[in-house]
Amino acid sequence: MTKIAIVGAAGRMGQKLVDLAPSEGLEVVAKIDVAEGYDREWPVGTEGVIDFSFHTCVPAFAAKAAAEGIPYVIGTTGLTAEEQAQVDALLGKIPVVQSGNYSLGVNLLLQLVKEAAKVLDEKYDIEITEMHHRHKKDAPSGTALMLAKSAAQGRGAGDFIYGREGETGERPVGEIALHALRGGSVVGDHTVMFAGELERVELTHRAQDRAAFAAGALKALKWAAGKAPGKYTMSDVLGFTS
Numbered sequence: 001m002t003k004i005a006i007v008g009a010a011g012r013m014g015q016k017l018v019d020l021a022p023s024e025g026l027e028v029v030a031k032i033d034v035a036e037g038y039d040r041e042w043p044v045g046t047e048g049v050i051d052f053s054f055h056t057c058v059p060a061f062a063a064k065a066a067a068e069g070i071p072y073v074i075g076t077t078g079l080t081a082e083e084q085a086q087v088d089a090l091l092g093k094i095p096v097v098q099s100g101n102y103s104l105g106v107n108l109l110l111q112l113v114k115e116a117a118k119v120l121d122e123k124y125d126i127e128i129t130e131m132h133h134r135h136k137k138d139a140p141s142g143t144a145l146m147l148a149k150s151a152a153q154g155r156g157a158g159d160f161i162y163g164r165e166g167e168t169g170e171r172p173v174g175e176i177a178l179h180a181l182r183g184g185s186v187v188g189d190h191t192v193m194f195a196g197e198l199e200r201v202e203l204t205h206r207a208q209d210r211a212a213f214a215a216g217a218l219k220a221l222k223w224a225a226g227k228a229p230g231k232y233t234m235s236d237v238l239g240f241t242s
């Protein structure tokens, strides 16, 4: 069995990853977390790392993985530009898979949104809503940002705005707006709306169980083993062309 470490093992996602790993043929040799009773680092001989923790600790753990030459799968969202640059500086050394969403359904949705944005021109206003549980610490979600980027790619342009307040004036043509809702125990809902004068198209994904993300991340780690150093996404893992 491939020996892996989970960073953020005590968290909502971490617990799912620990539970599901054996069924994917992966042995969890380190459960890393700042919580009491958890490991602080992984042992020599660890063959890969999955990180669903907090953005501030990602660069240091990724650097340790790079020093050891083992693949790193990043699920953690909300990295600052500086933290992201620190991670990107390691890409010459190890394969890094990074995705704001590891579920099959959302990765399919990314393709569908790109296609819809190609077909529906700027007369269709793009509004993206996301809803997550009250404990989520960053906004908008990494998935909403990925969906916005897919829409902009499909359309070939698009300025992002985050929420609206006050005297906003009329909606500019071509704007892509993201709105974050928080409450209760919602695992993760995303809708991309194309609102035209005569009709409206809405593409929605609803995650029902965090296992959807955990299964994808475990699959990504198995896929990354033996890959050339560089940055990969879940679309690469699933073989979706972008």
Ligand SMILES: NC(=O)c1ccc[n+]([C@@H]2O[C@H](COP(=O)([O-])OP(=O)(O)OC[C@H]3O[C@@H](n4cnc5c(N)ncnc54)[C@H](O)[C@@H]3O)[C@@H](O)[C@H]2O)c1
Residues within 6 Å of the ligand: 007, 008, 009, 010, 011, 012, 013, 014, 032, 033, 034, 035, 052, 053, 054, 055, 056, 057, 074, 075, 076, 077, 078, 099, 100, 101, 102, 103, 142, 213
């Ligand atoms: N990419 C995806 O598919 C996907 C899906 C769900 C959640 N997420 C992201 O994964 C992350 C975790 O989400 P969650 O809901 O499990 O959060 P959570 O708060 O339940 O768990 C995070 C865990 O990380 C631990 N942690 C914090 N700082 C740490 C450090 N310095 N070292 C080690 N562990 C540390 C916390 O103690 C906690 O147990 C978030 O960034 C979330 O947005 C991504």
